[in-house]
Amino acid sequence: MNLPKISQVTGRAIPVPGDDIDTDRIIPARFMKCLTFDGLGEYLFYDTRFNADGSEKLHNLNLPCFRDASIMVSGANFGCGSSREHAPQSLYRAGLRAIVAGNFAEIFFGNSTNLGMPCVSASRENLEKLSSATENDPDLRVVVDLENLQVRYGTECIPCEINPGARESLLNGTWDPLEELLTATNEIEETARSLPYA
Amino acid sequence: MNSKNLFEKVWDVHSVGELANGQTQLFIGRHLIHEVTSPQAFGMLREKSLPIRYPERTFATVDHIVPTDEASEPYSDILADAMIKELRKNCAESGVTFFDVDSGKQGIVHVVGPEQGLTQPGMTIACGDSHTSTHGAFGAIAFGVGTSQVRDLLATQTMAMSKLKVRRINVNGDLGTGIYAKDVILHIIRLLGVNGGTGFAYEYGGDVFDSFSIEERMTACNMSIEGGARVGYVNPDHKTFTYLKGRPYSPSNEEWEKQVSTWSSYSSDKGCSYDDIVTIEGSEVAPTVTWGINPGQAVAIGENIPNPDQVAQNDRAGVIEALDHMQLRAGSPIQGTKVDVAFIGSCTNGRLSDLEEVAARLPGHKVRDGLKAIVVPGSQIVSKLAMEKGLDKVFIEAGFEWRAAGCSMCLAMNPDKLVGDQLCASSSNRNFKGRQGSPTGRTMLMSPVMVAAAAVTGEVSDARTVFG
Numbered sequence: 001m002n003l004p005k006i007s008q009v010t011g012r013a014i015p016v017p018g019d020d021i022d023t024d025r026i027i028p029a030r031f032m033k034c035l036t037f038d039g040l041g042e043y044l045f046y047d048t049r050f051n052a053d054g055s056e057k058l059h060n061l062n063l064p065c066f067r068d069a070s071i072m073v074s075g076a077n078f079g080c081g082s083s084r085e086h087a088p089q090s091l092y093r094a095g096l097r098a099i100v101a102g103n104f105a106e107i108f109f110g111n112s113t114n115l116g117m118p119c120v121s122a123s124r125e126n127l128e129k130l131s132s133a134t135e136n137d138p139d140l141r142v143v144v145d146l147e148n149l150q151v152r153y154g155t156e157c158i159p160c161e162i163n164p165g166a167r168e169s170l171l172n173g174t175w176d177p178l179e180e181l182l183t184a185t186n187e188i189e190e191t192a193r194s195l196p197y198a
Numbered sequence: 199m200n201s202k203n204l205f206e207k208v209w210d211v212h213s214v215g216e217l218a219n220g221q222t223q224l225f226i227g228r229h230l231i232h233e234v235t236s237p238q239a240f241g242m243l244r245e246k247s248l249p250i251r252y253p254e255r256t257f258a259t260v261d262h263i264v265p266t267d268e269a270s271e272p273y274s275d276i277l278a279d280a281m282i283k284e285l286r287k288n289c290a291e292s293g294v295t296f297f298d299v300d301s302g303k304q305g306i307v308h309v310v311g312p313e314q315g316l317t318q319p320g321m322t323i324a325c326g327d328s329h330t331s332t333h334g335a336f337g338a339i340a341f342g343v344g345t346s347q348v349r350d351l352l353a354t355q356t357m358a359m360s361k362l363k364v365r366r367i368n369v370n371g372d373l374g375t376g377i378y379a380k381d382v383i384l385h386i387i388r389l390l391g392v393n394g395g396t397g398f399a400y401e402y403g404g405d406v407f408d409s410f411s412i413e414e415r416m417t418a419c420n421m422s423i424e425g426g427a428r429v430g431y432v433n434p435d436h437k438t439f440t441y442l443k444g445r446p447y448s449p450s451n452e453e454w455e456k457q458v459s460t461w462s463s464y465s466s467d468k469g470c471s472y473d474d475i476v477t478i479e480g481s482e483v484a485p486t487v488t489w490g491i492n493p494g495q496a497v498a499i500g501e502n503i504p505n506p507d508q509v510a511q512n513d514r515a516g517v518i519e520a521l522d523h524m525q526l527r528a529g530s531p532i533q534g535t536k537v538d539v540a541f542i543g544s545c546t547n548g549r550l551s552d553l554e555e556v557a558a559r560l561p562g563h564k565v566r567d568g569l570k571a572i573v574v575p576g577s578q579i580v581s582k583l584a585m586e587k588g589l590d591k592v593f594i595e596a597g598f599e600w601r602a603a604g605c606s607m608c609l610a611m612n613p614d615k616l617v618g619d620q621l622c623a624s625s626s627n628r629n630f631k632g633r634q635g636s637p638t639g640r641t642m643l644m645s646p647v648m649v650a651a652a653a654v655t656g657e658v659s660d661a662r663t664v665f666g
């Protein structure tokens with residue numbers, strides 16, 4: 001299986017500010033009653049976007065100018081809470097291809113990397129600058145550059161970070177580990193046999 | 199020289215090799231699955247025509263979507279019904295053992311695993327559920343994983359993982375009376391923060407963890423993830439072995455001595471090193487209650503709700519948002535906050551000892567008029583044992599509804615949901631906005647006994663006073 005090498009993500013960015021945005025917020029549990037991940041994009045941030053009667057609240061995700069954004073900009077501890085892959089899947093299926101935030105909850109980060117959706121960290125100050133720049137000009141072209149560990153927009157260039165292993169696998173196109181895991185047939189067998197339990 | 203902690207020992211034994219990106223290919227001895235995060239994984243394998251590699255190492259139960267008040271299928275919720283049928287089909291086709299609703303063994307995956315003796319010291323365990331850390335109470339290394347990893351595990355029994363650092367958390371001395379494992383873990387999260395554990399496995403120890411029962415250790419390990427730590431564990435000891443003796447999947451009598459000595463050998467060596475050590479005095483832990491929208495936003499029962507003007511600049515916006523959602527007034531006492539619903543259950547506090555602890559205090563007390571109070575045992579076995587002891591009658595007599603086993607109102611994927619902006623005193627583990635099924639619903643996390651105190655007084659109260 002040849003996965004694309006992901007060295008940068010380019011597109012419009014959508015700011016969804018706030019710290020500790022948890023997976024229940026990203027996709028409320030009631031939308032997890034599904035047998036496949038198809039269609040989850042619709043329910044992204046559902047309760048933050050819609051009132052109980054289905055009418056829209058004021059939220060960037062509801063604004064036409066951000067509709068085809070591919071980069072989300074948020075705060076610290078993004079994706080905390082549940083291990084549900086439904087959260088990164090709903091982001092991915094809503095068209096997002098990279099997340100720039102303060103830092104990420106571990107399982108969310110791993111799940112996103114497995115989808116080929118890089119999660120990069122930037123300082124609070126730089127996140128605020130980037131957010132307000134995209135608020136002011138939603139058409140702004142933003143580049144998340146994994147090779148050079150930079151986020152560039154307009155004339156600005158801010159440094160970003162990502163776990164080196166995840167970066168490697170995105171750059172090499174090995175971000176979905178299944179193929180590689182499958183090749184170690186004998187070693188897996190050996191480890192299984194050496195365990196003191198069945 | 200060569201001393202190691204438990205995490206390192208278990209990691210080394212289960213390492214298959216190094217992957218190109220530097221991660222470890224880790225063998226997972228036990229894989230637990232449930233209906234929410236597995237159907238997509240089975241689907242992905244079907245698409246790739248990949249078989250299940252070691253079906254005998256995977257065990258399934260159904261917990262999140264099961265109604266707790268109607269047993270008969272088809273469920274009125276067609277999506278829930280489709281999910282249980284899909285799991286049943288996937289297990290039957292692949293040869294995975296399924297503790298189905300008619301088995302008498304069904305329940306929350308993190309209650310069922312230990313109860314069946316599937317969770318043992320020195321194992322690696324994974325489940326598509328973040329509270330898999332619960333199983334660390336036995337000295338296992340247990341990871342919550344996403345669905346892609348469930349797929350990887352079904353196909354190879356291995357997954358790609360980066361090694362974690364280990365933080366030893368000592369809780370020394372004694373806990374005061376009326377202080378529970380739930381208070382200890384809420385206290386730890388409050389101190390270290392909801393992302394303080396990122397990149398770490400938490401090894402819990404010290405006098406307090408030594409004296410904890412296995413069920414108390416499970417409560418604490420369960421919420422490691424709420425502190426950002428993917429793994430939490432306690433070194434195995436005689437209590438661990440006693441708990442496991444005679445369980446369906448525990449080693450047989452002939453094997454027993456040998457297994458116990460293997461299990462003991464996994465314990466962290468004396469003098470081993472840790473990446474970090476934190477020490478907490480047990481006497482400083484008070485009954486703890488969350489006031490906000492993440493589990494770190496908690497205070498002791500005697501304290502006031504924080505004032506945004508008095509917290510660190512970086513926390514201010516979060517405090518304001520939380521107070522707004524919770525409809526609480528900055529600076530006022532947490533005690534006396536009016537409660538609409540009381541929920542006792544979940545993989546944190548839905549075990550027999552939790553129900554016993556509450557039932558011992560209930561006689562002579564009644565749930566406040568107009569307040570909805572439900573008890574949801576963590577598994578069918580917990581339910582059966584509790585009923586044999588007559589606990590169901592005690593709860594019903596006091597005005598609680600006695601329900602069938604499942605996750606229920608912990609995340610409200612079944613019909614048990616908050617309505618509107620109801621405030622729920624809950625023994626579960628997450629107080630995120632909308633967690634209990636209503637976007638405007640409000641959750642306060644606390645120990646089961648504190649939930650009972652709130653149920654009988656109608657407000658957040660100090661259980662030590664209420665039950666004397």
Ligand code: SF4
Nearest residue numbers: 329544545605608609
């Ligand atoms: S009880 Fe709650 S936290 Fe535990 S597995 Fe069920 S939904 Fe998850």
